[in-house]
Amino acid sequence: MDDEPGFDDFVAEQTDTLLRFGYVLTGNPHDAADLVQEALVRLCGAWPRVRHKDSPHSYVRTTMARLHISVWRRRRREHLTREPPERVHHEVFPPDEEQGLWEELAALPRRQRAVLVLRYYEQLSDTEIAQVLGISPGTVRSQAFRGLDKLRSSLSSSPATHRSMR
Amino acid sequence: MTDLEDKLSRVLSGAAHRAPQAPAGLVATVKTRLRRRRARTAAVRAAAAVVLVAGGVGAAVSALGASAEPHPAVSATGETEPSADKVPPPIEKVWPQAVHKIPAKLPDGRAYYPQLLLDEHTLLVMTGVSDGKRQFLWSYDLGTGQPRRIAEIPPTKGSAIFADGVAAGGGNIVWWASYKEAGSPRVARIWTVPATGGRPRPVTDVPLGNVMKQGHINGLAVTGSDVVFAYEKGGVYRVPLSGGSPQPVKGAERHHILQWPWVGVHRGKAIFRELLNVETGERRDAVVKADEEVRCGVDRCAGVAVRYKTVKVKRPHDRSGKEMKCGTRRCPDTVQTRTILRRFVRDRDGSQERELPSRFQPGGEAGLERFFKVTLWRPGNQAVVTLYDADTGRSADLGIRPDAKGSMAIPDSGLDRLVTYPIKNEMYVLDLAAIR
Structure with missing residues (x-):
């Protein structure tokens, strides 16, 4: 394992980027760190194969996204964090409406959130997202649609933005 | 981009x-965890399944939090030489x-996605959106x-709406x-066409209505002259x-729909524990012990017995030494670890x-x-997806290998x-009912 050139450099260069991706994917710093560490363990195991191919970064990103939406992990996490989320204070994230959106993201099913994060944070195409998540492009589109749909309807049902939605 | 997307x-x-900063010593932690994962004696499995259960998409991940310190439950384990799993013969054998095996593309060159078997020799498939707007x-x-x-699936105006929940029965297809x-208000429009x-x-x-509250619908099925479905949050309609x-x-x-006419509710970590x-x-409640996490069908439940342990961790700090927050709250100073004690299927x-194979993942x-799908590992950390038959104990290699991109x-x-599943230019279609 120590004779795998490039892995240490990759970790040094990419970890912050991966943690940011993990954070927007999970919404929680603990989960983000957990996910990055697990994905790096797998990357390390696959390093001789992956480093010669196009992108270790996309390998890790794919691993993180898939792990995060896997069914049993999801149920476990939900169990561990069942208490209702506290309302978030304004100093963390000044514009009210954007803070609201961040909170509503937490209420989305993980697969829907993952699709939205890959699309609007990582700026991937639906075909690329389909490859990352191992689902069909049709499912990507329907998940993205439903995710946006939920965000839209929950934002429109909150009094502050009610008038602007139809 | 719409306003919302923007x-x-x-x-x-x-x-x-606001993402956390990289913890110190991450490379060392990662390598230690990988070494332990590769070590696979029975004793190690029992003691440290929390790090050994990885593999496949459904892997459990230990909740190490942001701390880079080795985990107490993990550090007690011994290390042995890595050993590879024994790969079973190919499924064709x-x-x-x-x-x-059928061509993986339609005659017009489009890819498709298998939906269900209309009968033992007819597969229903649907085209995807990646190569053409018409479905x-x-x-x-x-x-x-x-x-x-x-x-042809009737096209919809404007946005990315896609046919979902394809089901069939009595000569009719629904979605x-x-x-x-x-x-x-928004609706889920149910469609039908003769098979x-x-x-x-x-x-x-x-x-x-309010999709946040009730979700969309799922569990579509054709039963006699009716269509049944359930809201994602529960509630069956006809x-x-x-x-x-x-x-x-x-x-x-x-209730949620399991397999018509069976509907059920989940209880904690027992999916479809209660059936009606x-x-x-007729009612069927499953026997589930307190430490078990199962997913039940009409006749059986499959899952794992687990042990959770709460251990102390260091709260995460950023590079300037300031403590990081979890959302707006202080991060917990304990995390739970999860050890799989048994894997099983039973009535x-x-x-x-x-007992299910040690590589079985919930x-x-x-x-x-x-x-059951079980991912085995060959030397060089190559994954091999196998199919395991719990009735006979036999298993088979599905033949899936990483492509050039891994x-x-x-x-x-x-x-x-x-x-x-597709392999190269062929779609493999397995009919499990043909296995006696």
């Missing part, structure tokens, strides 16, 4: 700045009668490999798609195929328990409450007899 982009990029249903004769176009017309082909016809519009408004199914107001047959009124009444059900197909399966 906002979403902004919110996500903004939030990324083990269960040749279950394997069908079609096709069927494949598995004997001759001949495809036949059944219908639903979400619709929103200006001035009226022999024809022009699809809307059955009914199911009000979606509507005649000929049309009309959906009526709640009595006694199933909070809405035709006969709902708790009898006939059989969520690995492949169909008929009898088959990504692997994931076999698509549900509760039913169908498992499908």
